[in-house]
Structures are given as structure tokens and as C-alpha cells.
Amino acid sequence: MEIPATGRFEVRITAADVGKRVSVRRLSVPGGTGEKFTDTVGVLTSWDDGVLLITRKGGESVRIAENDLVAGKVVPAAPARRRGPAASYEELARVTARAWQPVESERLGGWELRAAGGFTRRANSVLPLGDPGLPLDAALAAVRRWYGERGLPAYIQTATGAEGTQEVLAAGLERRGWVREVTAELWIGALAPVADRAEGSGVVLSRTADEAWRARYRRKGLSEVAVKVLEAGPSVWFAAVPGAAAGDPPAAIGRCVVDGRWATFSAVEVDPDQRRRGLATTVMAALARRALDEGASAACLQVETDNTGAQALYAGLGFAPHHAYHHHRAPEPTAGDTAGSGGS
Structure with a gap:
């Protein structure tokens, strides 16, 4: 203190x-x-x-x-970091946004309104980097109209805990009745130590999320829009460890987007019957090796705060939290409210 x-x-x-x-x-x-x-x-x-x-x-x-x-x-805006590559909040926000792209977006000043048919909050929320160019209440009304026109609930993604994050905006949303539904963390680390875990494990790499990969992904019955989100990005790679028998879903999968010095990991999933065998590490290591070959040196990923198993895995690979981020949902419209937030 x-x-x-x-x-x-x-x-x-x-x-x-x-x-x-x-x-x-x-x-x-x-x-x-x-x-x-x-x-x-x-x-x-x-x-x-x-x-x-x-x-x-x-x-x-x-x-x-x-x-x-x-x-x-x-006191100083942020404590000195001791682990992981140097990175600003804005750099990470832009990198992770490019790694999980919407199918439709529109600018509101420095805010980006993003939509992808409701597939994940990340692709269907406002990324507020800068000033919206309107008073806050007017900006929020515009946000609610935009999502309402698409039949979607209005979400705004905010971040806390690092220099340049949006504590004031998050507090302003909550005072106006916006509800924080999800809190997660952005973790960062060096890429080489992850790649060093690679061991000729038979991981199959692909540029597309094929039917086998999608069969293991936790979100079943992916729409065409969802596949577009998964396959979009600067340099996207999918990894799969084949199942025990022909025709079985993969034992483990993962996704990585290479963007300059950054490799952003997501969608790391393991067959529940084959957990605790190092398959998640195997998948990430294979993707990290590919990312190193493309010139990346740093890694980032997003993990929900209550996912202690994943946090233990990532900490063991050298990752550490950089900041927290949250999704705030607009309150239900009241009688006479013409802005609307749309359906789910």
C-alpha cells in the first residue's frame, strides 16, 4: 500500500x-x-x-x-510489469479484435460497433477505443438503435486494470443500468517457451475450420456466419489432434491468429475423456511453432475469470494477466423507449 x-x-x-x-x-x-x-x-x-x-x-x-x-x-497509472512482453492496452485490444472479427461493423467516432449474427459477445459488441463523438447518453442511444435494427442485444466491451483502460466508462454504464454479464482476462506471454513444448505429436494444421474440427468445438451447429468469424483474421491457423479411431472427432483442437509480433490463441478444446494428458499444451505448441515461423514473438489469449483449470495451464506456459475485460449489456427498454436493445 x-x-x-x-x-x-x-x-x-x-x-x-x-x-x-x-x-x-x-x-x-x-x-x-x-x-x-x-x-x-x-x-x-x-x-x-x-x-x-x-x-x-x-x-x-x-x-x-x-x-x-x-x-x-x-498513484502511478499502472504498476511496472514483471512478466511477459511489453504491451499497451490499446495494442492488445486492436490485435485481439482483428483475431475475432465481426461480419459487419460501423464506426461511431472512436467506437467500433460490431455484429456477427449473435455468435459470441466479442463479435457482437462495441469496442470503445476513443471518444464516440457524441455525449455519452446520445452515443448509448445510437448503440442501442444499431443493435436493435439487427435484432441483437446491445453490448459494450470495456477493460479495466491497465493504463488506458475504461474504468470511467464502465462505471458510467453501470450507473445507467447496463449490466456486466461476463468478466474475463487478457493474458500475455512469450511465444518461444510455448513452441518449445512441441514434440512431433501428429498435430494436423489447417487454414480452415473443417467439419472434424467443428465437431470438437464446444459451440455445436455453427452457422455460416460463425464459420466466417472463425476463419477471418490476418493469418489464421487451426490445429487438431486426431481422434482414437477413424471418423472420431479430434481429441483436441485449437486456433491461432498470427498478426505481426502477436499470436492470439483461442478455441483450445480437449475431449473430456482425454484431459490431463497434455493435449492442450500439444495443440498450443504446434500453433506456436507455426507462429514463430511467421515472425511472431509474443502470445496472448483470453480466459474467463472462473476458469481455474485453463488459468493453471496458461500460467504453466509462462502467461500472466495483463488486464480484465467485461461485457456490459443494455438494460431492458422501458415503456416509450424508442432506442430498444433488440432480442437475443
């Missing part, structure tokens, strides 16, 4: 510091007088009516009464 436990406490933040990363100390018992304190570090996302809202790295919001503050100050 940046604030010392001894010495004189001082509150050195004001409402003018909204949007900055702060460290605050407050009384543990609201309104109490005993010297029991709680420390919070995060982005100050609002300070209204005597209440501070601070968003932590993982996206959790903490409300603190102004009268309970005993100390506070602005």
Missing part, C-alpha cells in the same frame, strides 16, 4: 482527480472512530454527493463515503 501505516494522514485527492488511479485509506467501520482502516487502490471513477466510487483492477467497484476517508493520493 502506498500510504504509510504511521505518520500523518492526508487526503490529497479531489473530484478533479476522477479518471486517475488513486490509493485511499478509510475507516473500516463507516462513521467509526477506532483506528481500523481499509486500503483501496484503483481508478477514481466518480465523486458525487459525498461518495467516491473506485474501480479496482478486476472491475469491482467500491463505494466510499467522503466522511470516512483518512488518507488518499494519486
Whole structure:
């Protein structure tokens, strides 16, 4: 914690510091007088009516009464990273967006509205990199209209926990009733250590998601639109470990998109009966070797925060979290609301 436990406490933040990363100390018992304190570090996302809202790295919001503050100050925008390649949030957001492309998109200032027939939130949500060019409420109304016209719910993808992420926007959405449905993390790591796990394992690489590969993918009955999303990207590769018998679905699959120095992994799936045999590592290693051959040196992937098994796998391969990201869904329209959010 940046604030010392001894010495004189001082509150050195004001409402003018909204949007900055702060460290605050407050009384543990609201309104109490005993010297029991709680420390919070995060982005100050609002300070209204005597209440501070601070968003932590993982996206959790903490409300603190102004009268309970005993100390506070602005701290550096992000702590120094110790693992993985150097990368900014914006670079990673653009790389991962190109690795999971919609079939239709439209610009709203610095926001990109993306749609793909409802196949995954990533391809059917707004990526807000910059200013929308409109006041926030007007921008949100435009977003809801756009998705409503396509019969889709309106989602906005936000990120927290790194320099340049969108804590203030996320807090503003939640104040307006937008609901955070999913939280995941973007992990990064060096590519070579993953490729070093390759061992002539008979992994089959392809440029297309063929019927066998799709038979193992967890989203069954993929539409034509879904296949377009999967096969789009700068340099897309699919990997499969053949099943035990001819005609069986693959024992394991994976997908990788090579884009400059980055290799973005996704869709790593293993037959439930063949887990804990290293097949996920085998698939990723084969894809990493191909990506190295194309000049990539860094790797990234997205994993949901409750998927502890996948997190353990990726940590063992040298990956570490860079930031969290979230999908906020528009509230249900009220009577007389002409914007609409569309159906699911």
C-alpha cells in the first residue's frame, strides 16, 4: 500500500482527480472512530454527493463515503510489469479484435460497433477505443438503435486494470443500468517457451475450420456466419489432434491468429475423456511453432475469470494477466423507449 501505516494522514485527492488511479485509506467501520482502516487502490471513477466510487483492477467497484476517508493520493497509472512482453492496452485490444472479427461493423467516432449474427459477445459488441463523438447518453442511444435494427442485444466491451483502460466508462454504464454479464482476462506471454513444448505429436494444421474440427468445438451447429468469424483474421491457423479411431472427432483442437509480433490463441478444446494428458499444451505448441515461423514473438489469449483449470495451464506456459475485460449489456427498454436493445 502506498500510504504509510504511521505518520500523518492526508487526503490529497479531489473530484478533479476522477479518471486517475488513486490509493485511499478509510475507516473500516463507516462513521467509526477506532483506528481500523481499509486500503483501496484503483481508478477514481466518480465523486458525487459525498461518495467516491473506485474501480479496482478486476472491475469491482467500491463505494466510499467522503466522511470516512483518512488518507488518499494519486498513484502511478499502472504498476511496472514483471512478466511477459511489453504491451499497451490499446495494442492488445486492436490485435485481439482483428483475431475475432465481426461480419459487419460501423464506426461511431472512436467506437467500433460490431455484429456477427449473435455468435459470441466479442463479435457482437462495441469496442470503445476513443471518444464516440457524441455525449455519452446520445452515443448509448445510437448503440442501442444499431443493435436493435439487427435484432441483437446491445453490448459494450470495456477493460479495466491497465493504463488506458475504461474504468470511467464502465462505471458510467453501470450507473445507467447496463449490466456486466461476463468478466474475463487478457493474458500475455512469450511465444518461444510455448513452441518449445512441441514434440512431433501428429498435430494436423489447417487454414480452415473443417467439419472434424467443428465437431470438437464446444459451440455445436455453427452457422455460416460463425464459420466466417472463425476463419477471418490476418493469418489464421487451426490445429487438431486426431481422434482414437477413424471418423472420431479430434481429441483436441485449437486456433491461432498470427498478426505481426502477436499470436492470439483461442478455441483450445480437449475431449473430456482425454484431459490431463497434455493435449492442450500439444495443440498450443504446434500453433506456436507455426507462429514463430511467421515472425511472431509474443502470445496472448483470453480466459474467463472462473476458469481455474485453463488459468493453471496458461500460467504453466509462462502467461500472466495483463488486464480484465467485461461485457456490459443494455438494460431492458422501458415503456416509450424508442432506442430498444433488440432480442437475443
